[in-house]
Amino acid sequence: MIDPSLLTAGTQLYLRPIWFAESPVGLDGQTARMGGGLIWFQGYEVTARSGGVIQRHRVSVAEFDDWCAHLIAPLAERVAQLVRNIGAIRPPVALKDRMIRFDVPQVMGILNMTPDSFSDGGKNLGDPQAAADAGFAMAAAGAAIIDVGGESTRPRADKVWEGDEIARVVPVIERLAASGVPVSIDTRKAAVMEAALAAGAGLVNDVSALAHDPRSVEVVARAACPVVLMHSPSCGDDPHEGGVYQDALLDVYDALEGRIAACEAAGIARDRIIVDPGLGFGKSLADNLAIMNRLALFQGLGVPVLLGASRKRMIGALSNEAPADARLGGSLALAVRGVEQGAQMLRVHDVRESVQAVHIWRGLRDAALMAG
Structure with missing residues (x-):
């Protein structure tokens, strides 16, 4: 498990959508949509890399905001941008x-x-x-x-x-x-x-x-x-x-x-x-x-x-x-x-x-x- 409060400004963070859902129906607040397409998912795999050490942790979409609340500002901004990127409609x-x-x-x-x-x-x-x-x-x-x-x-x-x-x-x-x-x-x-x-x-x-x-x-x-x-x-x-x-x-x-x-x-x-x-x-x-x-x-x-x-x-x-x-x-x-x-x-x-x-x-x- 990654403790977000222990991550420093030199840490590189990555997000991978996981736990794909057949449909978002009945899962209000528990799913996110990928790229404006036909894929919904229920969690993120967070990867943290710092000084050659790589850690991975899985967080549900429903709990993700609470997890991010403990990040320092630069890392919180990085994660927020990644979330926007994952969900953004890919223009033609x-x-x-x-x-x-x-x-x-x-x-x-x-x-x-x-x-x-x-x-x-x-x-x-x-x-x-x-x-x-x-x-x-x-x-x-x-x-x-x-x-x-x-x-x-x-x-x-x-x-x-x-x-x-x-x-x-x-x-x-x-x-x-x-x-x-x-x-x-x-x-x-x-x-x-x-x-x-x-x-x-x-x-x-x-x-x-x-x-x-x-x-x-x-x-x-x-x-x-x-x-x-x-x-x-x-x-x-x-x-x-x-x-x-x-x-x-x-x-x-x-x-x-x-x-x-x-x-x-x-x-x-x-x-x-x-x-x-x-x-x-x-x-x-x-x-x-x-x-x-x-x-x-x-x-x-x-x-x-x-x-x-x-x-x-x-x-x-x-x-x-x-x-x-x-x-x-x-x-x-x-x-x-x-x-x-x-x-x-x-x-x-x-x-x-x-x-x-x-x-x-x-x-x-x-x-x-x-x-x-």
Whole structure:
């Protein structure tokens, strides 16, 4: 148990929603709502970190105000902000003339224009129309956004010259955008961002959280477009390097909180920021499992959370080394687990199956809420 009266100003505090409720009906004063969505919960897990010591304590929503009353002012202010962040409605983001809402989970379809992606590299490389057709199919299957990338970010992948990357992605983006399909560009390079946005992309998805290329923050701020800030332990050529953590969950949270602050300071509006904890990037199986099991912690950042678990190595590690193209079951299990903890967007290879899983989850939630 954490005694709030003993916590000092140097303590870092985190809140994770726990004890999820099927419905808030009949539980007045005992539940809180997550992100303006379809999830209610009845308690908080409070984590306190100070001097390398980590403590956790669980408090019900009904008793939480009394617990907070014993905190010193700076910590009380921190906790109050976290509570506001967890409960705040996630405003929709605009991708050109399309609005993407986060009151229900959305699906982002992965379209790789690379020869060496771990999952589907080379499938559409060199054929922009075939790639666009694949994107159209994903949109028809229910993907809210098609995420186009021209450089593999698997471990030790070869770095791609920005001119080659632009040549790979722009013809595909132009075709998709011309038909009204919302498109994001998956890149770490400012020049590629500029070319993709000019071609019709409406969102930047950067595995380095805009830290790899010094110009990228300026490009996104000037474009006033939404951005996904993903955690990776390195902003160098290999985003998987490093990955040494005291506590992977808290360290990733701190890093994303810092990147949000840096982007806001550079002129990127908070309501255009989405975060991704970067599952599999410089993280061990134990790290990935910890992040998945406590994913709701990231709701304390107060921005939409994107989960990219599709076909990840952890699925193979837990299922007799299943190859990437045989990880659909594991991908869906992680997707549903993420949605249950508040993930507002899923980045996936298997769009039709993922959309169906989200629809079933939504049906179950609606039925539970109506039944009370």
